[in-house]
Amino acid sequence: MKSTTSLTIILATLVSIGISACSSTLPAENMPVSEAPQADEFSQLLSAANESDLAYDIVKSLTVEVGPRIPGSEGDKRAVAWAESKFNQLGFDRVYKEPVRVRNWSRGLADASVVSPFPQSLVITALGGSIATPEGGLQTDVVMVSSLEHLTQLSPEQVNGKIVFINHRMTRDKAGRGYGPVVSGRVQGAVEAAKLGAQAVLIRSVGTDNSRFAHTGIMRYADDVEKIPAGALSNADADIIEAMIAQGHTVTLDVDMRAKELGWQTTYNVIGEFIGTEQPDDVVLISAHLDSWDEGTGALDDGAGVGIVMAAAKLIKDTIGQPKRTIRVILYAAEEIGLVGAFEYVRANKDQLDNIVVAAESDFGAGKIYQLDTLFSEQGLSQAGRLFSMLAPLGVEQGNNQATGGPDVSMLPKYDVPVVNLRQDGTYYFDYHHTPNDTLDKIDLDDIRQNQAVWALFTAYMANTDIQTR
Amino acid sequence: MKSTTSLTIILATLVSIGISACSSTLPAENMPVSEAPQADEFSQLLSAANESDLAYDIVKSLTVEVGPRIPGSEGDKRAVAWAESKFNQLGFDRVYKEPVRVRNWSRGLADASVVSPFPQSLVITALGGSIATPEGGLQTDVVMVSSLEHLTQLSPEQVNGKIVFINHRMTRDKAGRGYGPVVSGRVQGAVEAAKLGAQAVLIRSVGTDNSRFAHTGIMRYADDVEKIPAGALSNADADIIEAMIAQGHTVTLDVDMRAKELGWQTTYNVIGEFIGTEQPDDVVLISAHLDSWDEGTGALDDGAGVGIVMAAAKLIKDTIGQPKRTIRVILYAAEEIGLVGAFEYVRANKDQLDNIVVAAESDFGAGKIYQLDTLFSEQGLSQAGRLFSMLAPLGVEQGNNQATGGPDVSMLPKYDVPVVNLRQDGTYYFDYHHTPNDTLDKIDLDDIRQNQAVWALFTAYMANTDIQTR
Numbered sequence: 001m002k003s004t005t006s007l008t009i010i011l012a013t014l015v016s017i018g019i020s021a022c023s024s025t026l027p028a029e030n031m032p033v034s035e036a037p038q039a040d041e042f043s044q045l046l047s048a049a050n051e052s053d054l055a056y057d058i059v060k061s062l063t064v065e066v067g068p069r070i071p072g073s074e075g076d077k078r079a080v081a082w083a084e085s086k087f088n089q090l091g092f093d094r095v096y097k098e099p100v101r102v103r104n105w106s107r108g109l110a111d112a113s114v115v116s117p118f119p120q121s122l123v124i125t126a127l128g129g130s131i132a133t134p135e136g137g138l139q140t141d142v143v144m145v146s147s148l149e150h151l152t153q154l155s156p157e158q159v160n161g162k163i164v165f166i167n168h169r170m171t172r173d174k175a176g177r178g179y180g181p182v183v184s185g186r187v188q189g190a191v192e193a194a195k196l197g198a199q200a201v202l203i204r205s206v207g208t209d210n211s212r213f214a215h216t217g218i219m220r221y222a223d224d225v226e227k228i229p230a231g232a233l234s235n236a237d238a239d240i241i242e243a244m245i246a247q248g249h250t251v252t253l254d255v256d257m258r259a260k261e262l263g264w265q266t267t268y269n270v271i272g273e274f275i276g277t278e279q280p281d282d283v284v285l286i287s288a289h290l291d292s293w294d295e296g297t298g299a300l301d302d303g304a305g306v307g308i309v310m311a312a313a314k315l316i317k318d319t320i321g322q323p324k325r326t327i328r329v330i331l332y333a334a335e336e337i338g339l340v341g342a343f344e345y346v347r348a349n350k351d352q353l354d355n356i357v358v359a360a361e362s363d364f365g366a367g368k369i370y371q372l373d374t375l376f377s378e379q380g381l382s383q384a385g386r387l388f389s390m391l392a393p394l395g396v397e398q399g400n401n402q403a404t405g406g407p408d409v410s411m412l413p414k415y416d417v418p419v420v421n422l423r424q425d426g427t428y429y430f431d432y433h434h435t436p437n438d439t440l441d442k443i444d445l446d447d448i449r450q451n452q453a454v455w456a457l458f459t460a461y462m463a464n465t466d467i468q469t470r
Numbered sequence: 471m472k473s474t475t476s477l478t479i480i481l482a483t484l485v486s487i488g489i490s491a492c493s494s495t496l497p498a499e500n501m502p503v504s505e506a507p508q509a510d511e512f513s514q515l516l517s518a519a520n521e522s523d524l525a526y527d528i529v530k531s532l533t534v535e536v537g538p539r540i541p542g543s544e545g546d547k548r549a550v551a552w553a554e555s556k557f558n559q560l561g562f563d564r565v566y567k568e569p570v571r572v573r574n575w576s577r578g579l580a581d582a583s584v585v586s587p588f589p590q591s592l593v594i595t596a597l598g599g600s601i602a603t604p605e606g607g608l609q610t611d612v613v614m615v616s617s618l619e620h621l622t623q624l625s626p627e628q629v630n631g632k633i634v635f636i637n638h639r640m641t642r643d644k645a646g647r648g649y650g651p652v653v654s655g656r657v658q659g660a661v662e663a664a665k666l667g668a669q670a671v672l673i674r675s676v677g678t679d680n681s682r683f684a685h686t687g688i689m690r691y692a693d694d695v696e697k698i699p700a701g702a703l704s705n706a707d708a709d710i711i712e713a714m715i716a717q718g719h720t721v722t723l724d725v726d727m728r729a730k731e732l733g734w735q736t737t738y739n740v741i742g743e744f745i746g747t748e749q750p751d752d753v754v755l756i757s758a759h760l761d762s763w764d765e766g767t768g769a770l771d772d773g774a775g776v777g778i779v780m781a782a783a784k785l786i787k788d789t790i791g792q793p794k795r796t797i798r799v800i801l802y803a804a805e806e807i808g809l810v811g812a813f814e815y816v817r818a819n820k821d822q823l824d825n826i827v828v829a830a831e832s833d834f835g836a837g838k839i840y841q842l843d844t845l846f847s848e849q850g851l852s853q854a855g856r857l858f859s860m861l862a863p864l865g866v867e868q869g870n871n872q873a874t875g876g877p878d879v880s881m882l883p884k885y886d887v888p889v890v891n892l893r894q895d896g897t898y899y900f901d902y903h904h905t906p907n908d909t910l911d912k913i914d915l916d917d918i919r920q921n922q923a924v925w926a927l928f929t930a931y932m933a934n935t936d937i938q939t940r
Contacts, residue, residue: 060713063710064588064710064713064714064717065587065588066588066590067588067589067590067591067710068590068591074589075590078589117535118534118535118536118537118548119537119544119545119548120536120537120538120545120767121537121538123906210909210911210912211681211683211907212683212766212905212906212907212909213681213682235911236767236907236909236910236911239909239910239911240533240534240537240767243530243534244534247534296682297590297706297710435682436593436682437681437682437706439680439682439706439709440706440709441680441705441706441709442680
């Protein structure tokens with residue numbers, strides 16, 4: 001952690017923008033909308049956000065007092081109680097929760113070792129939702145492929161009875177664009193391998209680090225294809241198998257995974273609101289997800305998001321006061337196992353989606369925000385000019401108008417809900433993602449403060465102006 | 471891994487030094503000693519070392535084909551066979567081994583979790599040599615101290631029946647100077663805690679990383695003090711306990727460690743020699759240790775050293791030919807559990823220590839060498855001037871004349887054996903040291919080539935000149 005920041009410069013710039021916004025020489029898109037808060041309110045908010053440790057303290061509280069919280073687990077139940085309590089402590093006007101049914105899956109032990117040619121232990125983890133290996137584990141040869149696509153080109157004779165090792169590699173990228181090309185191997189690997197008769201599938205972790213952690217994450221089965229166990233190897237362990245195969249050896253592994261389905265549980269989307277004074281039915285929806293995988297403490301994924309959006313709303317309340325539109329903070333359940341809480345939210349609230357002015361989620365760690373993408377009407381985009389000007393001194397550029405929202409709001413555009421993406425620097429996000437190494441020490445205080453400031457300004461602008469995003 | 475290097479510049483500099491060394495204008499300490507090899511031989515050696523992957527390939531072979539090799543284990547036996555085979559493959563004149571008796575210790579499972587106030591799992595590992603916890607683990611409160619010294623200031627009332635948590639912190643340092651002030655907590659913590667009635671001791675890992683690995687390493691018991699289990703927490707997990715205590719809570723842990731003593735085994739110092747053509751009884755002793763801890767593959771500790779010293783000798787043989795003095799490469803057994811192989815070597819060879827021209831060990835990873843410290847006679851130091859000049863273009867400065875040698879040769883100065891330290895940049899060494907994360911991917915090809923080049927030049931100079939170090 002480093003401490004702050006070029007606050008003075010940013011404030012000076014902001015105030016100057018605010019003042020300019022009231023002058024008559026501005027182009028149309030920077031004209032203040034009616035009822036807009038004064039520039040000094042935004043500058044006070046920014047000042048408060050830049051000096052506050054609130055987002056960080058919330059993540060610390062969640063990771064220390066709850067820790068891992070896989071959907072439906074005891075940890076998840078404690079997280080729900082924690083979230084209700086934290087919303088109440090922070091003085092939200094209305095705190096409630098909405099039930100979400102989830103299947104609780106338990107990772108259990110996951111051991112693997114090379115039996116031959118050169119015996120040694122390997123670091124693996126089960127992929128989320130995987131079945132266990134047969135009692136006593138399974139011992140068989142490996143067939144290595146370079147990608148999921150490569151796997152689909154093999155014949156059953158090449159794969160039958162073996163462990164498929166998908167040796168794809170994720171590339172590092174600020175926007176996380178390395179994830180897409182390999183995550184299909186994680187999600188679909190078991191199905192494609194099973195179609196060819198494999199006994200199990202192991203993937204090189206979907207991760208960019210060289211720390212010896214295996215990265216978990218959800219995988220899927222198909223109803224008409226046999227279920228086989230699916231795991232991930234750390235990058236270092238994938239290297240070991242690759243090197244043995246490169247020497248011309250047949251590699252035999254022993255894999256023992258004891259994952260379990262524990263049945264259905266009820267968890268909750270937990271929601272806190274500051275009710276709007278003028279348009280209480282207009283909702284500015286900011287969100288994160290409360291659940292996490294079970295090996296780390298879910299500091300980056302998505303404790304950071306939880307801290308950022310709760311803190312943003314609270315700072316607005318404390319600095320500017322009650323918002324004109326309602327600010328709704330949703331902490332979604334069960335994002336990790338397929339956006340389950342988010343889909344349930346849409347199902348349960350379908351007739352109120354028209355009230356949402358904008359929806360957004362913070363779910364990419366705590367790296368600094370560098371771009372604001374929108375999915376606004378032309379009118380809304382023109383009314384957002386002053387917002388872009390306010391965010392520019394914080395390093396946030398105007399992006400495209402084709403935002404998809406974060407994962408848990410990604411289904412809302414289908415219902416004509418405007419969304420934004422506050423794009424974060426994710427260069428190192430996939431070093432820690434879905435590993436035991438996702439812990440509080442990975443969050444830089446300066447970075448999370450910048451996030452909290454950007455979200456506070458964005459949310460205040462959406463809630464306290466009459467910007468028409470639709 | 472990056473690839474090479476400003477070879478041309480270094481070679482040009484070296485050749486110019488070599489040529490200068492033959493001219494009459496040089497100061498006395500740079501005069502060539504009799505029978506010195508020609509400068510072009512050193513430059514050929516450097517050129518070969520700078521282009522060779524040999525040291526890296528040896529580490530890769532050891533880590534892939536053997537992997538973990540805790541003293542006395544099956545992995546250790548395979549390492550001994552690997553070392554003999556590798557020396558033979560490389561064409562050493564004489565390959566032999568000397569028996570070393572060791573107690574084989576097995577880590578077994580090590581689990582810990584917070585029972586209260588906030589249940590969550592912790593990442594721990596057993597310290598090397600620790601006893602197990604009682605069957606079923608132990609569950610008791612924590613008393614936190616900031617250092618071993620702080621612990622000794624507590625009263626039995628404060629400690630009795632508890633788990634002592636030594637929350638010392640290691641600082642990052644190029645020369646590894648952060649290790650000394652905290653390693654005493656690891657080695658002596660159990661004795662000091664037991665004196666005050668503790669049930670167990672857990673330390674914040676002796677490590678500089680924020681990866682969620684616990685660092686193992688040897689610990690000691692005293693004959694007259696009760697033995698208690700000793701473990702290490704990762705830095706992130708130490709943070710969690712510290713945060714709970716900072717909130718004013720009493721922290722109760724459940725700790726289950728199943729370490730075992732497996733009894734006495736015979737392992738070996740494995741030795742390869744190129745026999746000197748002119749003074750075969752004069753020995754240039756270069757070394758590393760063959761054993762490793764059991765969780766990583768021992769790439770940095772001390773696979774790198776093994777690769778560097780084997781490669782250095784082999785490159786001399788291939789480039790310059792048979793040395794004038796004997797080059798003896800010793801891969802010591804059981805360094806990690808107390809320099810056991812090294813002490814046995816001294817015991818078994820006490821009457822031949824006078825033959826050693828110089829002894830040195832590479833055991834600090836693969837970071838670049840920046841300094842050569844010596845422990846030479848005045849005459850030897852003056853004769854080493856040309857060596858220092860040769861190493862300068864590789865970034866190696868002349869250091870002090872108070873070298874202690876590496877760990878396994880550190881007892882030799884007592885027997886008047888000259889030693890050197892080829893000091894490596896250890897800035898990141900303790901990020902990986904004694905963790906599962908000590909794997910091949912941590913070695914930079916450029917860095918290990920520089921090490922191989924420096925060791926090759928140093929060894930050739932010691933073996934092929936008549937420098938009198940005593």
